[in-house]
Amino acid sequence: MNFNLLPYIITEGYCVLYALTVLIRINSYIGSQRETRQLRNMIYAYVGMLVFDIFGELFTANIIVPPTIVLRLVNCATIVCISLGCYFWYRFVFVRSFPTPKRPTLINILMFVPLAAIIIFDLVSLGTGTLFYVENGEFQTTDAFTWIQGGVNYFYLLVPTVYSVYRFFMSHSHIEKVESITFAVYMVAPLISGFLEDIVPTVPILALNIFLIIHFLFVMIQNHQIYTDALTNLNNRRHLNQFLEEQLPKATPEKPVILFMMDINGFKAINDTYGHVEGDNALCLFSDVLKDIAVRDNTFAARYGGDEFCLVATKTKKSPDDIVSEIRSLLAERQPESSKFIITASVGYAQIEKPENDPTLLIEKADAALYIDKQTWHANNDN
Secondary structure: OOOOHHHHHHHHHHHHHHHHHHHHHHOOOOOOHHHHHHHHHHHHHHHHHHHHHHHHHHHHOOOOOOOHHHHHHHHHHHHHHHHHHHHHHHHHHHHHHOOOOOOOOHHHHHHHHHHHHHHHHHHHHHHHOOOEEEEOOEEEEOHHHHHHHHHHHHHHHHHHHHHHHHHHHHOOOHHHHHHHHHHHHHOHHHHHHHHHHHHOOOOOHHHHHHHHHHHHHHHHHHHHHHHEOOOOOOEOHHHHHHHHHHHHHHOOOOOOEEEEEEEEOOHHHHHHHHOHHHHHHHHHHHHHHHHHHHHHHOEEEEEEEOOEEEEEEOOOOOOHHHHHHHHHHHHHHOOOOOOOOOOOEEEEEEEEOOOOOOOHHHHHHHHHHHHHHHHHHHHHHOO
16 A cells, blocks of 8 residues: 555545544524524535545556546546635625625625536536546546636635624624634635645645634634523624623723613514514514614623623723613614614613723623612503
8 A cells, every 4th residue: 555645635624524523513503594504514615625635546546546537527526615615604604794684686696606617517517628538547637627627616605704804894893803813814825725735745734724723713703602692683682792701800980880681672572562572573673772882982782681780891982871761762763664662772881990800790780770760660650
């Protein structure tokens, strides 16, 4: 056996095992199914590429001597899987950037055309040798393969990279900026791995680079599951507590930590009268308002539980009362004309101006202020 081939195959074999492990684990994810569907598709394409590549290397080393047509089919399947993986990466970044499901648009259709075209070219090349062929039992590619197959693959890698850079500069959200630049940086390695594989043919550089990306995406989605509310896509209570524990020790009179607690007025009546679907719509509308406030005022927004929400301000120059007015004003503007009810909210806030380690005191003070505002609402509406 060619001993240079052995570590190559072992490395790709371990990559297959890890990818299959991720597939099993990701089935339990309860957040955005659109994201995980694209990640799953990427992993399927990755596993297919690895399996077919392992067989291709065994054929090349004459450890297994298949008929010529089998060699062509296996290598064709390998390059098709690579193109599918690039396409599903583009799709992942797209659904991550636009989490609200949308109907297929002309852009979506046009973006699928290069993939469909290259798969047809690959299948045609099995008989014509336009992009690749087999000579003396070895797989060979043509100049057209480099420009057409490589061009399509790099196109699907470059589009998300360019968009991520654009999103980094245009976004006002720190979280989105970090995510965007991470996407852009992580694509540098795959963009150059194709050139490196020609220099170091005994190391599966492309497989290892894709392994790195899948691991990163898997960790990102797991963190999203742990720290994000599935319905509203806001930070959850666990993330809120963690954020407060990080910020409270930094509190000063010049930079206080202000916690706003709020809930939707008459939310139980909305559920009882119009059903839980309308109740969920109310929660999502209110959470969208808080997301906009978070971007405008550089605050941390979270769903505390049920119909209770929180904002944490640490850097804003606005007064707490101004932020409360902004919340109510924006909520009034966002009421759908077709809505069967009007969504309003009670809000209470408290602030800490000296270092503190336990967020319990701040939460209790803000909750007490919320209770007072809620009693005022009841006094004006329970007639």
